[in-house]
Amino acid sequence: MGDKIMPKVGQDLTREQRLAGQKRLTDKQQAFLDNFMHKDMTQTSAARAAGYANPGVDAVRLLRNPVVQERYQEMREEARSRFGVTIEKSVRDLLKIRNEAWESGKFGEAIRAEELRLKATGLLVNKAHVLHEQADTMTREQILTKLQEFQELAHKRMKIANTTHNDPNTIEHSSVKPTN
Numbered sequence: 001m002g003d004k005i006m007p008k009v010g011q012d013l014t015r016e017q018r019l020a021g022q023k024r025l026t027d028k029q030q031a032f033l034d035n036f037m038h039k040d041m042t043q044t045s046a047a048r049a050a051g052y053a054n055p056g057v058d059a060v061r062l063l064r065n066p067v068v069q070e071r072y073q074e075m076r077e078e079a080r081s082r083f084g085v086t087i088e089k090s091v092r093d094l095l096k097i098r099n100e101a102w103e104s105g106k107f108g109e110a111i112r113a114e115e116l117r118l119k120a121t122g123l124l125v126n127k128a129h130v131l132h133e134q135a136d137t138m139t140r141e142q143i144l145t146k147l148q149e150f151q152e153l154a155h156k157r158m159k160i161a162n163t164t165h166n167d168p169n170t171i172e173h174s175s176v177k178p179t180n
Contacts (some may be wrong), residue, residue: 025071028052032062037075093121107143114150123154 008056025033028050035046043063052062062068079085096111138146 004112025067029062029068030071032059033068033072033075037079087120091117092121096164107138107140111143111146111150114147118150118154 001099031050032046032052033039034051036043039046039049041049043059047059047062052058063072092116094113098110098117101107101109101113
C-alpha cells in the first residue's frame with residue numbers, strides 16, 4: 001500500500017484516494033483497533049467492546065479487511081516510533097531477565113521470561129501446549145525439565161542464531177544448559 005497515508009477517522013479522502021478505490025475507516029473499526037492495540041484486549045474482546053454483534057467472527061473479518069489492516073500497521077508503526085518498542089529489543093530484554101532470574105535462583109520467573117520470549121517470537125503459539133504450573137511447588141529437576149522442553153520446542157521451530165548482546169536485531173541462543 002506504499003506511501004499513501006490512511007486517513008484518520010473523520011478525515012475526508014482526497015480525490016486521488018477516492019479514484020484509487022481507497023475507503024475510509026469507520027468509527028467502529030477504529031474503536032476496535034484502539035481496544036486491540038491500546039487496551040491489552042484480545043481481538044474478540046476488542047470487537048465486543050467496540051459494539052460488534054458477533055465479536056469472534058467480526059474480529060477475524062476485521063483483521064482481514066485491507067482498510068483495517070493498513071490502519072493497524074500504521075498504529076503499530078506509530079507505537080514503535082513513539083515508544084521505541086520492537087520485537088528484537090523485547091526478546092533481548094526478556095533473555096536478560098531470564099538469565100538474571102536463573103542466576104538468582106528465581107526459577108519461576110526464569111520460566112515465565114522464557115515463555116514470553118517464545119510467545120514474542122511466535123514459537124509458542126498453541127495455548128493447548130502451555131501448562132501453567134506453579135514453579136514454587138516444582139522441584140529443581142522439574143524446573144530444569146520444563147526449561148529444557150521450552151528450548152527443545154524453540155529448536156524445532158526456529159534456526160538458532162548465536163550472537164552477542166550487542167546486536168538488538170537478533171535473537172540469542174539460550175545459555176541455560178539442558179540436563180541429561
